Amino acid sequence: MTPQRRVPDRARRSEATRQAILNAALELVSEVGYARLSIEGIAARAGAGKQTIYRWWPSKGAVLFDALLALSQGGDEESGELPDTGDLEADLKAVLRATAGELNDPRYSEPMRALTVEILVDPALAADYNERLEKPVRELKQRRLRSAQEAGQLSPGLDLDVAVEMLWGPVRNRWLHREGPLTEDFVDVVVETALQGLKAPDTPEGAVEGAAERADSPGGDG
Known part of the structure; x- marks a missing residue:
């Protein structure tokens, strides 16, 4: 019998990536300040693609806002x-x-x-x-x-x-x-x-x- 392949849980993976991006935004803004915060830096810290971030958020300010909302919940x-x-x-x-x-x-x-x-x-x-x-x-x-x-x-x-x-x-x-x-x-x-x-x-x-x-x-x- 051929073993069944596990179907990747894309929703769980996407949520983990999203949380990593939000955490990276909070860490970086505390380390380098908002003026030096960048989408590229957030992507690198989170281990995510820059286009992934732009697909979910229009700007670094929008990322930071969602990060603060998540932190305050x-x-x-x-x-x-x-x-x-x-x-x-x-x-x-x-x-x-x-x-x-x-x-x-x-x-x-x-x-x-x-x-x-x-x-x-x-x-x-x-x-x-x-x-x-x-x-x-x-x-x-x-x-x-x-x-x-x-x-x-x-x-x-x-x-x-x-x-x-x-x-x-x-x-x-x-x-x-x-x-x-x-x-x-x-x-x-x-x-x-x-x-x-x-x-x-x-x-x-x-x-x-x-x-x-x-x-x-x-x-x-x-």
Whole structure:
């Protein structure tokens, strides 16, 4: 009986090649910087053909973007809903502290900084970034703020798009422009300061939490 030949698993081989390319892009941008990063260099490091890379990505910026997306998958706040414990200030501090930690991580920091600059000059990459990352993550942030708004913790007429910028903008700007250390203390002050202007008017401090506690008590409403 003639032994059967094993059919090559092209999908598995393609995925392994793709992952090697993404890993090579992250390694090289950390070693040589974005300006010296090239498709040729990525191909050589990954052991892949240059045409293979161009078949999957239009530019080195696009490769780097996919590499960062792959690196960030695995459980941070961008992969699911933001925490909603009922304590808006504590939830926002936890999320922004995690954001600061990621931005301070050398694995993310320099590639993300390079990608941010490249987006300014590559409209196609900017559109892809907005559609696949910026827009969905912004919607997650807005949903958490909308939940607080519906609970009476934020002003009912609040522009949630502006509120997101007030909370996340200072953190991103300090990191991008290297204006100072991105510490948890700084993040906490950003949240506290922003919430002073975003809270619902004429709502005493702790009134929402107090009302919830009264409602849950034996003598409370309902």
